[in-house]
Amino acid sequence: MHNKIQNSSILVTGGAGFIGSYVVEELLKSKPAKIIILDNLIRGSLENMNSFIQNPLVKFIEGDVRDTTLLENCIAGIDYVFHMAALRINACAANPREGFEVMLRSTFNLAELCVKYKVRKVIYSSSASVYGLAQHFPTPETDNPYDNQTFYGGAKLWGEQLFRSFKFTYGLDYVALRYFNVYGSRMDTDGKYTEVMIRWLDCISNGNSPLIYGDGSTSMDFVYVRDVAKANIAALLSEVTDEVFNVGNCEETSLKQLLDALLKVNNSTLIPEFREENTVNPVSRRLADNSKAKRLLNFEPTVTLEEGLTELSQWYFKKKKATEVSI
Numbered sequence: 584m585h586n587k588i589q590n591s592s593i594l595v596t597g598g599a600g601f602i603g604s605y606v607v608e609e610l611l612k613s614k615p616a617k618i619i620i621l622d623n624l625i626r627g628s629l630e631n632m633n634s635f636i637q638n639p640l641v642k643f644i645e646g647d648v649r650d651t652t653l654l655e656n657c658i659a660g661i662d663y664v665f666h667m668a669a670l671r672i673n674a675c676a677a678n679p680r681e682g683f684e685v686m687l688r689s690t691f692n693l694a695e696l697c698v699k700y701k702v703r704k705v706i707y708s709s710s711a712s713v714y715g716l717a718q719h720f721p722t723p724e725t726d727n728p729y730d731n732q733t734f735y736g737g738a739k740l741w742g743e744q745l746f747r748s749f750k751f752t753y754g755l756d757y758v759a760l761r762y763f764n765v766y767g768s769r770m771d772t773d774g775k776y777t778e779v780m781i782r783w784l785d786c787i788s789n790g791n792s793p794l795i796y797g798d799g800s801t802s803m804d805f806v807y808v809r810d811v812a813k814a815n816i817a818a819l820l821s822e823v824t825d826e827v828f829n830v831g832n833c834e835e836t837s838l839k840q841l842l843d844a845l846l847k848v849n850n851s852t853l854i855p856e857f858r859e860e861n862t863v864n865p866v867s868r869r870l871a872d873n874s875k876a877k878r879l880l881n882f883e884p885t886v887t888l889e890e891g892l893t894e895l896s897q898w899y900f901k902k903k904k905a906t907e908v909s910i
């Protein structure tokens with residue numbers, strides 16, 4: 584039987600989050616029977632779900648993936664699961680025990696329940712963090728993960744391996760997606776781990792010099808959130824199983840280039856200030872090789888950095904203005 588969204592029941596853990604909310608929006612375009620969102624709102628928000636929270640096909644459950652009874656109630660009768668609930672990399676480093684409960688124990692419980700309730704396929708949000716500093720640029724999925732030094736990267740890799748072993752042992756179908764640096768509207772603006780782009784957008788709106796720590800040569804592969812949502816849909820619909828895929832934009836952008844692009848789309852002439860880097864970044868480069876996703880999932884990113892940064896800037900300035908007005 585082919586995978587399909589129409590008339591299917593789908594669980595999205597972490598669906599109130601940044602990427603998860605876009606996945607829900609994409610799913611709704613194909614008329615599912617129902618979508619259950621399980622999210623404890625530790626980072627996600629009702630605001631992220633504005634466009635669909637009133638939709639009768641969507642049931643939002645404010646709860647924790649660590650609550651196994653609740654998780655079981657959510658999974659019973661479900662056809663497909665997107666497992667996106669996770670702690671961020673710095674939160675895992677700050678509290679590895681909580682990281683263990685959320686990223687490892689809950690993912691194990693989820694996989695076991697997916698077997699019990701014969702879920703047809705799991706789409707697992709993994710991360711480029713599994714590579715640490717990769718061996719090759721562009722990085723193919725075959726690069727080894729031994730350079731990863733983070734609890735978060737290790738947990739994501741373990742998740743991939745867990746699903747692999749459950750496919751082998753129980754026949755549970757899954758696809759794991761290794762996202763690179765996801766950005767776009769609804770990304771975190773005021774959390775503890777505020778993204779560098781948001782800091783710079785604040786500088787642009789306040790007229791302050793944007794700061795670059797280090798020489799600005801650290802590079803990332805910025806992939807727009809709507810493209811990441813589309814990769815998730817492609818992973819569900821395809822008959823491919825037991826595979827991991829990189830999801831990046833396949834463009835290496837240094838921090839300096841990123842700032843230049845952000846200044847350009849905002850017509851800003853601010854000059855950056857460089858400051859000494861106070862932490863050693865063990866991952867100085869990121870660049871995805873997406874060719875496997877193109878070949879097997881027919882997935883290719885479509886949003887250029889300039890388009891994405893324009894959309895992000897418009898969203899952020901509008902949000903900032905609305906907050907200022909309401910204060």
Ligand SMILES: NC(=O)c1ccc[n+]([C@@H]2O[C@H](COP(=O)([O-])OP(=O)(O)OC[C@H]3O[C@@H](n4cnc5c(N)ncnc54)[C@H](O)[C@@H]3O)[C@@H](O)[C@H]2O)c1
Nearest residue numbers: 597600601602622623624625626627647648668669710765
């Ligand atoms: N944003 C990126 O650049 C990126 C890169 C690689 C991988 N990922 C992965 O993609 C997925 C989605 O990331 P995101 O950027 O949307 O992050 P996010 O923090 O916005 O989304 C994660 C969601 O999970 C929820 N959550 C956390 N712990 C929970 C718990 N115990 N129970 C229930 N809900 C819980 C949060 O409230 C949040 O809404 C995550 O698995 C993340 O690790 C993200």
